[in-house]
Amino acid sequence: MILSGKAILITGASRGIGAAVAKRLSRAGADVALCGRDKTALEATKRDCEGEGARVALLPGDIRDVAYAAGLAENAFGALGRLDAVVNSAGVFVTGPAQDADLAEWDQALDVNFRAWMHLTRRALPILMRQPESAVVNLCSIAGRTTFPGGGIYTATKHAVHAWSNCLFDDVRDKGVKVCAIYPGYVNTDMAAHVPGDHDNMIQPDDVAQTVEFALRLPATSCPTEIVLRPQRPL
Numbered sequence: 239m240i241l242s243g244k245a246i247l248i249t250g251a252s253r254g255i256g257a258a259v260a261k262r263l264s265r266a267g268a269d270v271a272l273c274g275r276d277k278t279a280l281e282a283t284k285r286d287c288e289g290e291g292a293r294v295a296l297l298p299g300d301i302r303d304v305a306y307a308a309g310l311a312e313n314a315f316g317a318l319g320r321l322d323a324v325v326n327s328a329g330v331f332v333t334g335p336a337q338d339a340d341l342a343e344w345d346q347a348l349d350v351n352f353r354a355w356m357h358l359t360r361r362a363l364p365i366l367m368r369q370p371e372s373a374v375v376n377l378c379s380i381a382g383r384t385t386f387p388g389g390g391i392y393t394a395t396k397h398a399v400h401a402w403s404n405c406l407f408d409d410v411r412d413k414g415v416k417v418c419a420i421y422p423g424y425v426n427t428d429m430a431a432h433v434p435g436d437h438d439n440m441i442q443p444d445d446v447a448q449t450v451e452f453a454l455r456l457p458a459t460s461c462p463t464e465i466v467l468r469p470q471r472p473l
């Protein structure tokens with residue numbers, strides 16, 4: 239896909255990976271629709287993207303609200319006049335032993351990390367299919383390929399995204415829609431702030447953004463359905 243003039247909806251764009259993706263795709267010439275709850279942080283991402291020359295639509299809200307999540311693609315299309323790709327990045331990291339789980343937190347993880355993605359993407363696909371080339375990029379995790387103690391709900395949501403992404407690809411591949419899941423290890427964002435070690439040795443948010451750009455730019459004949467990213471250096 240040639241990114242110049244394309245319109246891309248990015249969730250979790252107020253900070254972390256989503257904000258880095260928004261900036262990088264703006265630099266590549268795309269216009270962006272940005273989602274998240276923190277309006278002040280979203281405004282900061284907007285300024286960065288506009289500085290790169292992008293047109294920016296701000297669509298703030300809580301993605302746990304199904305009506306909001308399901309309406310995002312139509313609203314991005316309305317604001318930017320087209321929609322070529324969706325990058326699902328909004329997420330929460332909830333861990334702890336299953337026997338002590340706060341079920342409200344587990345519900346939150348399911349809602350933010352999977353249910354919202356499902357509702358957003360379901361409504362986005364018919365819009366994306368109007369373009370000859372389009373894409374859905376899902377920020378999964380290495381936790382979508384493994385398990386770890388206390389990781390019950392987080393790994394479950396990411397395994398769900400892993401399975402769902404591959405099924406989506408089979409459903410829409412002949413409609414010109416790429417579906418790519420990216421599986422990073424620790425990325426240096428707020429989500430990994432609790433992790434001991436040298437955070438400069440983690441994957442950096444812009445490394446993930448470059449991976450998203452790579453997936454989008456590949457020719458129409460190829461789709462990187464799964465990309466695993468691991469930190470090159472030990473933490």
Ligand SMILES: NC(=O)c1ccc[n+]([C@@H]2O[C@H](COP(=O)([O-])OP(=O)(O)OC[C@H]3O[C@@H](n4cnc5c(N)ncnc54)[C@H](OP(=O)(O)O)[C@@H]3O)[C@@H](O)[C@H]2O)c1
Pocket residue numbers: 249250251252253254255256273274275276277279299300301302326327328329330350377378379380421422423424425426427428429430
């Ligand atoms: N960091 C890592 O080590 C790592 C590794 C592998 C995969 N991932 C995945 O990558 C994605 C991005 O993670 P990150 O590291 O960028 O995390 P982050 O820095 O904590 O950012 C999380 C983003 O999700 C948004 N979000 C959370 N709850 C929301 C809600 N209820 N409604 C709307 N937006 C919500 C936040 O926006 P607001 O707070 O403004 O709502 C924020 O923009 C996640 O899906 C995560 O699971 C992260």
